[in-house]
Amino acid sequence: MTLPTGSEAVALSSPGRARSRRPRIRPEKDLTERIGVFLCRCGGSVDGRLDIDAVRERVSSMDGVETCLVMDYPCSKEGREAIIGAIGEHDLDRFVVAGCSPKVVDERFMTVARESGVNPFMVEIANIREHCSMIHRHDEATSKAIKLVKAAVSKCSLLVPAPYARTRAEREEVLVYGNGMSAMVAVDELLSEGGKVHLVVPFDPKNLVFNYHDGITPGHLEAMRDRILDSDMVTVYGPGSVHMFQGDPENFRALLRSGEEWKEIGCGAAIVAWEAEEVPPLSVDGVNVITQADLEHLLEEEKVPRSTVMITMFEEDDPYPGRITHIEALRNALRIKVMDPGAEVTIVARDVLAFGMRELDYIEAQSKGVRFVRTGSFPRMIEGSPFIVVVEDETIGEELAIEADLVTMTSWDQPFDTDHIGKVFGAPVDENGYFIPTQVKLKPTASIREGVYLCGTGVESKTPSEVVLEARSAASRAMTLVRSEIERGGAVAEVDPELCSACLTCVRSCPFSAPFIGETGKAEIDIGLCQGCGICAGICPSKAIQLFTSTDDQISVQTEMLTGGRDL
Amino acid sequence: MTGRIVGFCCSYCGYASADLAGRQGLEYSPDVMIVKLPCSGRIDVLHILRAFRQGADAVFVAGCLEGNCNFANGNYEARKRVNEAKGILESLGIDPRRLEMFNVASNQGWRFPRIVEEMVSRVEELGPSPLGENG
Numbered sequence: 296m297t298l299p300t301g302s303e304a305v306a307l308s309s310p311g312r313a314r315s316r317r318p319r320i321r322p323e324k325d326l327t328e329r330i331g332v333f334l335c336r337c338g339g340s341v342d343g344r345l346d347i348d349a350v351r352e353r354v355s356s357m358d359g360v361e362t363c364l365v366m367d368y369p370c371s372k373e374g375r376e377a378i379i380g381a382i383g384e385h386d387l388d389r390f391v392v393a394g395c396s397p398k399v400v401d402e403r404f405m406t407v408a409r410e411s412g413v414n415p416f417m418v419e420i421a422n423i424r425e426h427c428s429m430i431h432r433h434d435e436a437t438s439k440a441i442k443l444v445k446a447a448v449s450k451c452s453l454l455v456p457a458p459y460a461r462t463r464a465e466r467e468e469v470l471v472y473g474n475g476m477s478a479m480v481a482v483d484e485l486l487s488e489g490g491k492v493h494l495v496v497p498f499d500p501k502n503l504v505f506n507y508h509d510g511i512t513p514g515h516l517e518a519m520r521d522r523i524l525d526s527d528m529v530t531v532y533g534p535g536s537v538h539m540f541q542g543d544p545e546n547f548r549a550l551l552r553s554g555e556e557w558k559e560i561g562c563g564a565a566i567v568a569w570e571a572e573e574v575p576p577l578s579v580d581g582v583n584v585i586t587q588a589d590l591e592h593l594l595e596e597e598k599v600p601r602s603t604v605m606i607t608m609f610e611e612d613d614p615y616p617g618r619i620t621h622i623e624a625l626r627n628a629l630r631i632k633v634m635d636p637g638a639e640v641t642i643v644a645r646d647v648l649a650f651g652m653r654e655l656d657y658i659e660a661q662s663k664g665v666r667f668v669r670t671g672s673f674p675r676m677i678e679g680s681p682f683i684v685v686v687e688d689e690t691i692g693e694e695l696a697i698e699a700d701l702v703t704m705t706s707w708d709q710p711f712d713t714d715h716i717g718k719v720f721g722a723p724v725d726e727n728g729y730f731i732p733t734q735v736k737l738k739p740t741a742s743i744r745e746g747v748y749l750c751g752t753g754v755e756s757k758t759p760s761e762v763v764l765e766a767r768s769a770a771s772r773a774m775t776l777v778r779s780e781i782e783r784g785g786a787v788a789e790v791d792p793e794l795c796s797a798c799l800t801c802v803r804s805c806p807f808s809a810p811f812i813g814e815t816g817k818a819e820i821d822i823g824l825c826q827g828c829g830i831c832a833g834i835c836p837s838k839a840i841q842l843f844t845s846t847d848d849q850i851s852v853q854t855e856m857l858t859g860g861r862d863l
Numbered sequence: 864m865t866g867r868i869v870g871f872c873c874s875y876c877g878y879a880s881a882d883l884a885g886r887q888g889l890e891y892s893p894d895v896m897i898v899k900l901p902c903s904g905r906i907d908v909l910h911i912l913r914a915f916r917q918g919a920d921a922v923f924v925a926g927c928l929e930g931n932c933n934f935a936n937g938n939y940e941a942r943k944r945v946n947e948a949k950g951i952l953e954s955l956g957i958d959p960r961r962l963e964m965f966n967v968a969s970n971q972g973w974r975f976p977r978i979v980e981e982m983v984s985r986v987e988e989l990g991p992s993p994l995g996e997n998g
Contacts, residue, residue, distance in 0.1 A: 396882045397899065398874065425885025426897055435893040442896060635889075723935075734933060775946060786901065806935035828934035829905030833944065838909075845901055847909060854914040857896035858867045 326640040330451055331387040332363040332444065333378055335370070335394030337424055345436035350393070353441045360450050361385040370400050378404075379411045389417035391451050393444045395424040414456035416844050417784055421447035446856035451850045457843035459784035464563030464777045465546045467771075468493055472537050472716070475515070475570030476759070477751035477766035479503065482529060483519050484770035490777070492529045493560055496550055497712075500524070500533040532558070540565065540720050543823025544746035544781050563777035564746045566769050567720055567730070569753030571710040579610065579704065580676040586706040587623040594630050600701040602639040603631060604684045605645075607705050610673050617756050620705045621648045625656040625665075625701075632663040640770065641666040641697055643674055643686055676702065710753040720747050721808055730754045740769040743806060745826070748772050786827040786844040792817040794839035801831035801840060810840075865919030866986040867995070868979070870896045871910065873903040875942075877925025878967045881971030888990070889982040891976040892983045902965075904937025911962060918995040920986045921961045923978065928966045938966060949964040958989050 333352055336342035347365055355363035362385045368374045369392055381387065390413065392404055397420035405415035415506035423440040431439060468491040473483050478494065485492050496503065503520045523529050532553035539550035544563060551558045575586050585593075590603070605624045610617050621644065628640045642665060649657040661667070681698045688695050710728040717724040722742040723731045730753055733743045740748045748769040751762060788809070790801075795817040801810040802818065807826055813819035818839070820831075828843040841847065872878040878899050884891070900906060903926025914922050924945055926938035942964045949959035963982065967974050 396878075398879060398882060422882070422897075425882045427885075427893075428889045429885045429888055431893040439893045439896070446896075446898075510932065539896070656963045804936075804940065806937075826934065828902035828937050829900065830934060830937050830940050832903065833907045835904045836941060842901065842905065845905055847907065849877075850898060850900070850905075850910050851917075853898045854869050854896075854910065854919065855917050856870060857898070858917045858919045 304476045311789060316463045326456065327386060327388045328359050328452060329361045329387045329389075330359045330448060331378070331381055331385060331390035332360055332448060333369045333381075333390065333392045333394075334363070334365045334444070335374075335392065336365060336367050336513045337370065337394055337428075341394065341424050341428045345423070345431075345433060347440075348421075348836050349437050350440050350444055353445050354448060357445065357448050358450060361387060369394060375403070375407050378407055378588050382411045382413060384707070388413060389419075389451050389454060391419045391421060391447045393421040393423045393440070393447065396420075396422050396426075398491070414459075416457035416459070417451070417454045417681075419447045419451040419454065438656075441590055442857050446853040449852045449856050453846070453849045453852060455843065457785050457787070458783060460767060461780045461782050462545050463780055464544055466561045466563050467491055467777045468562040469561070469584065469773045469777060470495065470540075470547070470549055470560070470565040471560040471568060471721075472565065473568030473751065474498070475751060477566065477762050477769075478566075478568035479516070479519055479523065480763050480766035481566050481568050481750060481770040484767040485774060486522065486526055486528055486769070488774045490528065490770075490774050493549075493551075493562060494523070494529055494533075495535045495537055495553070496530045496531065496533040497536060498534050502530040503531075512700070512830040535721055535813075537716070543783075543821070545823060547746060560662060564748065564773035565720065566748045566750065566766075566842065567716060567722065567742070567753070568751045568766060568769070569710060569713060569716060569749075570751040571729070571756065574694055574709050575705040576610075576704045576706060579606075580654060580678070581643065581680050581701070582676040582678050582702060584704040587627055587703055588706070590627050590701070590703050594627065594634065597634070599631055599635045599638055600626075602641075602681065602697075602699050603628075603701045603703065604674075604697055604699040605703045606684075607642060608673060609705060609707070616645075616648075616705050618648065618650070619756050619758050622650075622653050622656070622758060624703075625649060625653065625660050628660050628665045629656060629663065630784055632660070632665065636663070639666070641668060641684075641699075643668045643670060643684075668697075700731075708752060708756050713753055720744065722747060722749060736800055740765060740772055744808075744824070746773075746776060747828070784822050786842065787822045787825040788820045788827070788829065788831050788842050789838050790820055791839045791841070792819045794837045796837050796839070798836060800834055800836060804834050810853060865947070866894055866922045866983075866991060867918060868892070868923070868982050868986065869914045869919045869926060870897045870923050870979075870982075871900055871903070871906050872903075872925045873898050873927060873933075874882055874899055874966055875902055876927035876931075877903065877965070877975075879969035880967045880975045882926070883970065884975040886970050889972060889976045890912035891979040893996070894983070898962045902932070902934045902937035904932075904934060904939075906941050906944055908944055908948045908951065912951065914958065914980055915952070915961070915992065915994055918992065920989075920992045921963075921970045921982045921983050923963045923965060925967050925978065927939050928968050932969065946948075957993060960985050961989060961992065 397651045404418050408415040410759050421444045427440050428436050446707045470493045473496045535553040542548050547562045598721040669689045677683040713724050713728045742749050750765040750769040807824045809821045809824035831841040832842045932938040945964040948990050952959045
């Protein structure tokens with residue numbers, strides 16, 4: 296599990312703040328193929344390290360270049376105003392900025408374009424800072440910068456205005472499909488941000504308190520359930536299931552089954568908050584064992600066993616017992632020791648994995664006299680009263696026989712039905728049935744489909760506090776999406792129906808299921824789903840697909856300029 | 864001047880690692896020219912062959928680490944197409960070692976100069992491209 300970062304963290308810390316700024320957009324100009332080039336001195340990190348006037352001289356003589364200015368900081372407020380002024384003065388319909396990385400300044404100059412009536416996808420950035428002035432000697436940097444800016448100008452002259460529209464989601468509702476605590480937390484978070492929710496649960500809504508152990512007080516969950524069931528903003532469908540989920544963030548449509556009824560609803564985002572279920576181990580060597588959750592219930596009833604053995608490994612030879620196994624064991628062991636310091640607790644483990652601050656629990660457990668037995672092989676059990684657990688202690692190389700009133704074993708988490716749910720929502724599932732988030736590090740709750748968010752232990756096993764955090768993060772993300780402007784189009788793929796042979800290669804290779812075969816029998820791209828990666832454009836055997844900001848010609852003209860090549 | 868090397872870099876990892884190398888001031892050969900692609904999966908055999916015809920001595924494609932592509936499988940597609948292009952280069956009598964696919968993460972600024980070094984040493988070994996001006 297990765298903690299929410301960046302915009303998710305902002306959304307969490309200040310609910311309702313993560314909104315996009317609405318820029319002033321002017322109607323777009325007609326195409327004139329008049330290019331403006333703005334070279335950045337970047338306060339000495341470009342100018343001084345290369346001869347920017349030589350670059351200006353060589354570039355301003357290129358075809359189509361109407362103006363070529365050397366500026367101090369085009370990205371600053373004054374610089375942007377100067378660009379907007381130059382666009383008006385020279386009637387530019389596209390421009391090139393040469394300075395630092397497009398990864399840093401792209402958005403900023405696209406906004407400049409929007410505000411001055413230029414199509415934001417007609418802006419090209421040449422990186423003469425990170426890729427040039429900062430790493431090469433003066434003369435080498437100058438000649439490389441000339442090539443880089445020339446390549447950018449040549450590409451810019453081939454750009455065509457990409458059709459794009461900024462819209463808002465037609466519906467502000469968020470669909471939450473879940474079977475556990477994360478669904479409840481997500482709905483609660485959506486309500487606290489003033490959202491409207493369709494909650495679909497696979498069981499009777501009356502049973503909306505999920506049996507969750509481990510540090511969550513039952514009263515808290517019941518209060519949450521009452522808030523959800525009493526709210527006018529939540530429609531609960533149950534026992535229900537989602538059978539179809541189509542469209543894009545502007546207008547998702549879901550087909551639900553609620554009891555015996557079929558229903559179609561619209562929404563602006565969806566959260567799949569699916570929990571894996573515990574598959575309890577029944578017995579080992581004929582001796583009944585219980586799970587850590589069962590033990591926790593016993594402890595809540597103040598039934599403290601005199602001697603407990605906790606086995607934190609599977610019978611199968613699986614070296615990794617899951618990330619929360621030892622945390623659960625340590626917590627219960629400490630609980631027993633607090634309730635009855637004389638009780639004996641033994642934790643049998645290959646290796647104790649207590650990450651983060653849980654290391655303190657591990658140290659405390661050791662100091663309170665919890666016994667840890669390190670072993671490489673699964674223990675044997677002898678029935679009786681009490682049982683005898685026979686375990687080979689790796690440290691001393693001898694077998695130990697431990698008397699036990701109670702034996703707990705690691706339970707196996709298994710997400711059920713995720714194959715089917717993954718197909719419905721377009722979220723891929725791995726071989727063990729867990730959902731795969733698109734970018735664990737950057738977008739931990741996002742699925743590969745825009746507008747569909749994932750949380751819960753159906754993604755990965757987590758501690759309850761992590762479940763809560765992630766569910767709230769997914770809810771914030773969904774709320775931000777339905778309330779902000781959605782940009783459709785832009786750097787997306789387009790099919791030339793004349794060239795398309797309907798071979799289905801694009802349909803099969805797209806990770807986002809954007810291409811489909813339309814009514815004319817040719818491939819079409821659903822621009823609401825297209826993310827602009829260009830995989831289809833690269834793979835199309837008929838060369839029928841082009842990406843607006845990265846066509847074959849735009850790429851080859853750059854290589855031509857960069858290599859000083861002969862032809863196209 | 865060792866030659867002309869074109870690097871097709873995906874915007875999320877290859878390009879970003881070159882950015883980081885630049886910010887860290889890690890020097891590499893100025894003969895390397897970077898073309899930014901949205902994803903390494905955008906690469907087409909066509910772009911690689913055109914770059915060679917235009918006189919490039921070596922071409923490389925830099926995508927995200929395997930399993931880490933921002934667009935799920937773009938870097939695997941890129942590798943397939945690079946392998947396809949290698950076959951074509953070989954049948955044209957151009958050493959396929961002039962073309963390579965690399966997987967690099969955006970935080971591996973140090974790796975970008977090593978990729979460049981690798982390609983430069985191959986060009987030094989193989990000499991100018993038979994399709995180039997000096998070939």
